[in-house]
Amino acid sequence: MQVTVSPAVITGTVTANPSKSAMQRAVAAALLSHGTTIIRNPGLSNDCLAALEVAENLGAKIKREFDHFEITSNGVKPFYDEINCGESGLGIRMFTPIAALSELPITIEGHGSLTTRPMNFFEEVLPLLDVKCTTNEGKLPLHIQGPLKPKNITIDGSLSSQFLTGLLMAYGAAAEDVTITVQDLKSKPYIALTLQLMSHFGVQVEEKNFETFYFGKKQAYKAGEYTVEGDWSGAAFLLVAAAVAGKAEVQHLNTASAQSDKAILEALKKAGAGMLEGVFTVNIEKAPLTSFEFDATDCPDLFPPLVALAANCKGITRITGVSRLAHKESDRGITLQEEFGKMGIKIELQGDLMLVHGGTGIKGANVHSHNDHRIAMACAVAALTADGPVVIENAEAINKSYPEFFDHLELLGGKIAVNV
Ligand SMILES: O=C(O)C1=C[C@@H](OP(=O)(O)O)[C@@H](O)[C@H](O)C1
Numbered sequence: 369m370q371v372t373v374s375p376a377v378i379t380g381t382v383t384a385n386p387s388k389s390a391m392q393r394a395v396a397a398a399l400l401s402h403g404t405t406i407i408r409n410p411g412l413s414n415d416c417l418a419a420l421e422v423a424e425n426l427g428a429k430i431k432r433e434f435d436h437f438e439i440t441s442n443g444v445k446p447f448y449d450e451i452n453c454g455e456s457g458l459g460i461r462m463f464t465p466i467a468a469l470s471e472l473p474i475t476i477e478g479h480g481s482l483t484t485r486p487m488n489f490f491e492e493v494l495p496l497l498d499v500k501c502t503t504n505e506g507k508l509p510l511h512i513q514g515p516l517k518p519k520n521i522t523i524d525g526s527l528s529s530q531f532l533t534g535l536l537m538a539y540g541a542a543a544e545d546v547t548i549t550v551q552d553l554k555s556k557p558y559i560a561l562t563l564q565l566m567s568h569f570g571v572q573v574e575e576k577n578f579e580t581f582y583f584g585k586k587q588a589y590k591a592g593e594y595t596v597e598g599d600w601s602g603a604a605f606l607l608v609a610a611a612v613a614g615k616a617e618v619q620h621l622n623t624a625s626a627q628s629d630k631a632i633l634e635a636l637k638k639a640g641a642g643m644l645e646g647v648f649t650v651n652i653e654k655a656p657l658t659s660f661e662f663d664a665t666d667c668p669d670l671f672p673p674l675v676a677l678a679a680n681c682k683g684i685t686r687i688t689g690v691s692r693l694a695h696k697e698s699d700r701g702i703t704l705q706e707e708f709g710k711m712g713i714k715i716e717l718q719g720d721l722m723l724v725h726g727g728t729g730i731k732g733a734n735v736h737s738h739n740d741h742r743i744a745m746a747c748a749v750a751a752l753t754a755d756g757p758v759v760i761e762n763a764e765a766i767n768k769s770y771p772e773f774f775d776h777l778e779l780l781g782g783k784i785a786v787n788v
């Protein structure tokens with residue numbers, strides 16, 4: 369799909385889309401529970417749909433109602449020997465240890481960008497927990513055979529927090545008097561989100577400094593009700609759109625959320641955007657914008673909207689955390705440099721540091737998403753203040769996390785033309 373976004377003034381109100389990070393975790397917790405869980409405000413992005421299908425293949429029964437999902441489960445009881453996590457990094461890293469709770473041999477597949485993302489962790493760590501695991505030279509497919517036995521273990525958290533999320537979720541159903549120790553953990557707020565979700569489903573973990581995670585007496589996930597929060601990672605694009613091209617209110621955003629990407633508010637403040645925060649709503653208004661410094665090491669998904677913001681800020685914006693971007697849907701440091709370069713914005717990469725030369729004028733251009741949802745959305749936001757239309761190839765990449773994105777941008781006054 370090719371989408372053309374033309375310069376426009378932003379104004380209006382939208383409701384944030386459901387968070388795929390929260391939704392996928394809730395689906396996993398529902399699968400691990402015994403009974404029926406009701407998930408309200410469910411996400412329907414590709415990553416969420418993949419999680420629902422995985423849960424079904426691992427034994428859950430799923431009923432889709434008008435405004436909620438009912439997930440009935442009796443714990444992990446696979447009735448199929450293969451699961452497919454689509455393109456979801458979180459999905460595969462979370463559901464692999466969960467699937468390993470069963471004794472059945474299971475093949476774990478994915479497609480698109482997921483086939484090139486590193487999975488060596490499982491080959492190194494799962495055998496320590498009595499799970500047989502082979503990979504295709506550190507990539508998909510994975511072949512595993514459990515049952516996973518929770519033990520005291522030390523892992524490396526520097527590549528991604530998602531592996532730890534998977535172990536925590538799986539341990540929650542089976543562990544007794546054991547500790548996971550993690551070294552050099554990155555993306556810590558995502559672990560806070562995991563622990564918050566586990567607690568909601570009745571499983572408590574004693575966490576110290578995001579270094580040790582102790583499981584005491586054996587616990588069980590309890591089925592119940594869960595409402596998925598609005599997604600700060602997707603809303604970040606709309607908030608930046610308002611800051612550079614008009615004003616907007618984004619509703620259903622919890623300003624006390626555990627989601628790491630609510631840090632977009634700090635960046636917008638630093639850049640000088642007008643801001644009014646409510647408890648569940650945020651208003652952003654255009655104001656003179658200047659370059660800023662920001663550390664995105666623990667919120668790597670903010671890089672694309674931050675670059676769209678920085679492109680509109682006078683001066684050189686310095687963002688740290690580039691090394692976190694190499695293994696996302698694309699190598700995002702390089703893709704941002706390449707695609708924003710086509711729009712006339714110079715980006716320098718100096719190790720872990722990104723320098724964005726902003727305020728120099730954004731040019732209409734033909735850009736490509738590299739099959740990366742956040743690159744497509746960043747280019748669409750940059751188009752709002754360009755000197756002509758920006759044509760985005762492979763724009764359907766947005767479906768991974770935010771299928772409603774172009775509709776929401778249009779609701780706010782964006783000029784969008786879709787060529788299928
Ligand atoms: O746990 C999650 O929901 C996520 C964790 C982050 O990954 P890393 O821990 O690899 O940074 C983030 O980039 C990803 O989009 C979602």
Ligand SMILES: C=C(OP(=O)(O)O)C(=O)O
Nearest residue numbers: 455456457458669696697
């Ligand atoms: C990297 C992302 O997701 P995941 O790792 O879950 O595929 C993302 O949403 O930007």
